[in-house]
Amino acid sequence: MERPSLEHLETPAALVDLERVDTNLRRVDAYARQHGLRWRPHTKTHKVPELAALQLRAGASGVTVATPHEAEVMASIARDVFLAYSPVGAARLERLMRLPATVQLSVGLDSLEALEGLSAAAKKAGRTVGVLVELDLGMRRVGVQLPADAVALARAIREAEAVEYCGITFYPGHVRSPVKEQGSSLLELSTHLTGFLEALSGGGLLPQVVSGGSTPTLWRSHEVPGLTEIRPGINIFNDRNTAAVGACTWEECAYSVLATVVSTSVPGQAVIDAGSKALAKEEGFTPSGGYGALLERPDVVIRSISEEHGLLDLTGTEWRPRVGDRVRVVPNHVCASVNLHERLWAVRDGAVEGAWTVAGRGWGAP
Amino acid sequence: MERPSLEHLETPAALVDLERVDTNLRRVDAYARQHGLRWRPHTKTHKVPELAALQLRAGASGVTVATPHEAEVMASIARDVFLAYSPVGAARLERLMRLPATVQLSVGLDSLEALEGLSAAAKKAGRTVGVLVELDLGMRRVGVQLPADAVALARAIREAEAVEYCGITFYPGHVRSPVKEQGSSLLELSTHLTGFLEALSGGGLLPQVVSGGSTPTLWRSHEVPGLTEIRPGINIFNDRNTAAVGACTWEECAYSVLATVVSTSVPGQAVIDAGSKALAKEEGFTPSGGYGALLERPDVVIRSISEEHGLLDLTGTEWRPRVGDRVRVVPNHVCASVNLHERLWAVRDGAVEGAWTVAGRGWGAP
Secondary structure, three states, X not given: XXXXXXXXXXXXXXXXXXXXXXXXXXXXXXXXXHOXXXXXXXXXXXXXXXXXXXXXXXXXXXXXXXXXXXXXXXXXXXXXXEEOOOOOOHHHHHHHHOOOOOOEEEEEEOOHHHHHHHHHHHHHHOOOEEEEEEEOOOOOOOXXXXXXXXXXXXXXXXXXXXXXXXXXXXXXXXXXXXXXXXXXXXXXXXXXXXXXXXXXXXXXXXXXEEEEOOOOOHHHHHHOOOOOEEOOOHHHOOOHHHHHOOOOOHXXXXXXXXXXXXXXXXXXXXXXXXXXXXXXXXXXXXXXXXXXXXXXXXXXXXXXXXXOOEEEEOOOOOOOOOOOOEEEEEEOOHHHHHOOOOEEEEEEXXXXXXXXXXXXXXXXXX | OOOOOHHHOOOOEEEEEHHHHHHHHHHHHHHHHHOOOEEOOEHHHOOOHHHHHHHHHOOOOOEEEOOXXXXXXXXXXXXXXXXXXXXXXXXXXXHHHOOOXXXXXXXXXOOHHHHHHHHHHHHHHOOOEEEEEEEOOOOOOOOEOOHHHHHHHHHHHHHOOOEXXXXXXXXXXXXXXXXXXXXOOHHHHHHHHHHHHHHHHHOOOOOOEEEEOXXXXXXXXXXXXXXXXXXXXXXHOOOHHHHHOOXXXXXXXXXXXXXXXXXXXXXXXXXXXXXXXXOOOXXXXXXOOOOEEEOOEEXXXXXXXXXXXXXXXXXXXXXXXXXXXXXXEEEOOHHHHHOOOOEEEEEEOOEEEEEEEOOOOOOOOO
């Protein structure tokens, strides 16, 4: 493929700032080393094996994936793959079991039904799969609810064929603030986790791996008792939500969508060619609202969005773009935006250095 | 590709009920014939040339697209392609001008800047492109604001090289109700439109084509004065929003996402493997809220959603699904959901009849 110039790139186009990615990866690796934690980045954010390879070279100990297809794609560069998702259903299990035998696969699950299916599939495939008990530490999405349930499930894993009990996993998606707050705080989560750890330990099921964490809680992971591994996804790129909660600065946002102004006919706004099919319609939790903001003018917000239109709110700025001008938008939620693009353009010093295919999109060939 | 059975299809999977599609297409064609309107379906809903071909065979007079890449894809089956989007930017224009010479291309635009770019590109490419003046009839997204501006732009189109003035276009995305209502009603829109028509007519610029309409307003299009063409997109599939506003029945919903229950650990809910990356996170305007509902149990709503998880609210039902059970979800906004899938599975009488690639996704090869 010919390498287009940034100026000539057709919009909307997803851009990745390579220097910022390097900085973000060095920072998380330094943090993990300082606190004796392993980091296993969640690759659902980028779904690009080349970027996962960068993370492994930067010090990551393995990768996390959300789907069997992401596992397939990441198996090309990673030996140690953790599926942070209950593998339910014959077709999903078959896809997982077709992973190269060299891949050390582990999964998180929260039910006997999921365990039984996995054990049978692994036995049939002649492989051993690591299993982590998924805990609910307050998010109320998935995960076992009570310490006694975790003990029962861990015991069932010990007794099942073709699987190995490795420990526990959780995702604190409800804790959005990296600073101490009322309500769903990291302290509450830690108390909850301690209850699970004591019950498992008392039952002779001390978890070797205690895997958790998200990007918003990333820099406070060392406060979580017993944690051995963190799994941040977003922090490779960061986004407007992450900056809003204070887990990154605006200058650490490495991902943006290049867009063109296509209309200025309605007073007080300019319309760009990046809408919900390029940025994703994610309301986010920035006080100023909207669906994203301009990288170089973070006070200019995407006030509303439809499939191929983003409406820049110009009521709070003197700036008046013209039809044909180009801007870069930092979306609220980067994972959802990346998933809408076939490729990401790697940019360094304002020039396109290459492109990656977002190979892990979708759920794989039938 | 081997044809999988519906029972063995890996989830999440996008399903299209062929019989319902046939019914939906016959209904719109009969309506258009009855009222002497042409229908030019917006193919951004499905982005599948094979489905556009079905629409043309059912009586459509051409296709509508939102992006130059959709135009490329639809050019394989349609001779008459309308880009309902201002073609701004060199790369977009180049892609458009590379369409086969046999394609009769027209575009909508609302600025002199867009017109100048298009005229120059068309002249260079040696083709003539039809142009429709895009009007704002109250949505306040794009479109010229005043009748005098429409006259000026139409006159400029008449005078520009390599383009032809064809008429006017609008999208009434702000009129959501197919029944008469207060506020943004079809009546207000019609009054507004009449003002534009009178000014253009008075200026010797009577539009040959008056193209407008959406799915929510579809069945009242004949009430709009001077309308010659409708461009419904969603009505081929319909969705939860369309049913909510009364523009279709639940039984006319032809699209659903097949999903598997992966967790029931949190009381009062069941978690499925279709989240925002399969259904799209579109809040919609159904009074009961949520992001979708079960095709066979429309009272069971997807209460909240994250990337690979959808949370079914079971608080209002006795039904208790088990891990491994499969359900079909009708999303709020079908266009956004389709755009997340690589392929759509065509289903008839409960069996998979084939699959279509969603070829128009993204913005095309660089």
